[in-house]
Amino acid sequence: MSAHDTVLTAEAARVVYNEGTDAAVEAVRDITLELRRGEILALVGPSGCGKTTLFNAIAGLIPLQGGAVSVGGDRVEDAKGHVGYMLQKDLLLPWRSVIDNVTLGLEIRGIARTEARRRAQTLIDRYGLSGFENSKPAGLSGGMRQRAALMRTLAFEPEVILLDEPFSALDFQTRILLQSDVKRIIREEGRSVILITHDIGEAISMANRIVVLTNRPATVKSVYETPWGSEEIDPVAVRERPEYQELFSTIWQELELAPRQCEIGLT
Amino acid sequence: MAMATHSSAPARAPRRGPLGETTKIRLYQIAVLLVIIALWQVGLWIGWLKPYVYGTPLGVLQSFATQIADGSLLRHFWVTGQEVVIGFVLGCALGSGAGLLLWLSPLWAKILHPYMIALNGVPKIALAPLIIVWFGLGMESKIAIATIITFIVAFLQAYKGSQEIDPDLIRLMKSLGASPWQTFRTIVVPGSVPWIVSALRLNVGFALIGAVVGEYISAEEGLGYMVYYSGQLYDLNSVWVGIFSLMIMALLLEAIVARLERYLDMEH
Numbered sequence: 001m002s003a004h005d006t007v008l009t010a011e012a013a014r015v016v017y018n019e020g021t022d023a024a025v026e027a028v029r030d031i032t033l034e035l036r037r038g039e040i041l042a043l044v045g046p047s048g049c050g051k052t053t054l055f056n057a058i059a060g061l062i063p064l065q066g067g068a069v070s071v072g073g074d075r076v077e078d079a080k081g082h083v084g085y086m087l088q089k090d091l092l093l094p095w096r097s098v099i100d101n102v103t104l105g106l107e108i109r110g111i112a113r114t115e116a117r118r119r120a121q122t123l124i125d126r127y128g129l130s131g132f133e134n135s136k137p138a139g140l141s142g143g144m145r146q147r148a149a150l151m152r153t154l155a156f157e158p159e160v161i162l163l164d165e166p167f168s169a170l171d172f173q174t175r176i177l178l179q180s181d182v183k184r185i186i187r188e189e190g191r192s193v194i195l196i197t198h199d200i201g202e203a204i205s206m207a208n209r210i211v212v213l214t215n216r217p218a219t220v221k222s223v224y225e226t227p228w229g230s231e232e233i234d235p236v237a238v239r240e241r242p243e244y245q246e247l248f249s250t251i252w253q254e255l256e257l258a259p260r261q262c263e264i265g266l267t
Numbered sequence: 268m269a270m271a272t273h274s275s276a277p278a279r280a281p282r283r284g285p286l287g288e289t290t291k292i293r294l295y296q297i298a299v300l301l302v303i304i305a306l307w308q309v310g311l312w313i314g315w316l317k318p319y320v321y322g323t324p325l326g327v328l329q330s331f332a333t334q335i336a337d338g339s340l341l342r343h344f345w346v347t348g349q350e351v352v353i354g355f356v357l358g359c360a361l362g363s364g365a366g367l368l369l370w371l372s373p374l375w376a377k378i379l380h381p382y383m384i385a386l387n388g389v390p391k392i393a394l395a396p397l398i399i400v401w402f403g404l405g406m407e408s409k410i411a412i413a414t415i416i417t418f419i420v421a422f423l424q425a426y427k428g429s430q431e432i433d434p435d436l437i438r439l440m441k442s443l444g445a446s447p448w449q450t451f452r453t454i455v456v457p458g459s460v461p462w463i464v465s466a467l468r469l470n471v472g473f474a475l476i477g478a479v480v481g482e483y484i485s486a487e488e489g490l491g492y493m494v495y496y497s498g499q500l501y502d503l504n505s506v507w508v509g510i511f512s513l514m515i516m517a518l519l520l521e522a523i524v525a526r527l528e529r530y531l532d533m534e535h
Binding site for chain 1: 433435438439440441444449453457458513
């Protein structure tokens, strides 16, 4: 595998809501980025900068008004099922058991029920939800529910996984522990991930590279490589390292500047 | 006092004394009925209530006994019961199905929107005379009234339920590559169950209203006919027999719907 084996590319991606009307709002402007195989790429930006719009565009859920997003060489609109995602809301179906939630994507792809359940059970056993496979989501804690949502995403083996602030609804301790778990699981499964977050600490501790976005319309302001690259490092332990603090304050200053520029009319 | 223990089966509800809460509630429910009957009887004794205007508890009991003995009450109950149940099942099934299917066609949902608002606002029973004209004087017209009224309620509720599905769930299904039909089957139908169940509850009353009003307008048997006919003859004891029978029917149907609701809740 080459170091720059790319699984997803966005080239000059542009999203405008209500284009051609008086109410047109440009949410994303000319975003160009690439996701390398096996890496975690974090997108951070000020609140309301268009992160979720970019997320939806990358997932192929909304049309682009310019540019292109491709997954494995295909335009994302034509590559349905190649991108799996996980949101702040776990979106587990309350009427289904955990295992039947995990098999959802496999079911959609027409995988036989026995095979789908076998694959789901493997993930459940491997990642610590054994004994809860037949429970309904209402019987699980917030962290366990997000873990089940991640397994649903992993089960159908998408080329790219998009995580949109998946931990933000959790309490601090659960969030930190789950970040650690998710990073480990993603690495073990060899997945390529785009993580959208407003939490700089989360981005630094989980990602290989961090893309800082500007205020709306979102554009790429800067890209940082984390000093640990693909080194296996625990997202909790990493917070103790001086490079973490340094990178944190650099990105913090960049993000802090954006809304101020906006307030005083500089953007 | 020694506490009774039940080693063979666990208690179904927490007990706080010699009587379980459910038993206590049942006893109070019976007591309320007895108090109403007692007040009714006292009102008659002291002359505040006239027997020819309000009937008498004893007269109602006698009328009950006579009509059970000659089989007429059972016949009326059976006729109305069939009208209500058939109308309820047809209306709920077709209405829920149609309301849900509308999710698959946002264009048709938009086209039908003003009609849905109009149907929701109109007192549905106003359709009864028309339906009697279309379906004739027999049992079919009462079934049709109950069906049409319950159809409207089930249709509107199911449609509303389908529109309340979390849009993020729909997006999730899209990202998994699901077809609209797969999303419909997997998300929309089960996700609308609480709305459909609430329509079932509402429709127990509407099906009864439909059948009884149909019988008021034109019929030769059924509890609605019996109430209306006895009223015309000032046989108020029989009117009460009819009303109490309708209440029993409503309670039975409610109990069936509640059981179905519990089952769907378990599945849900």
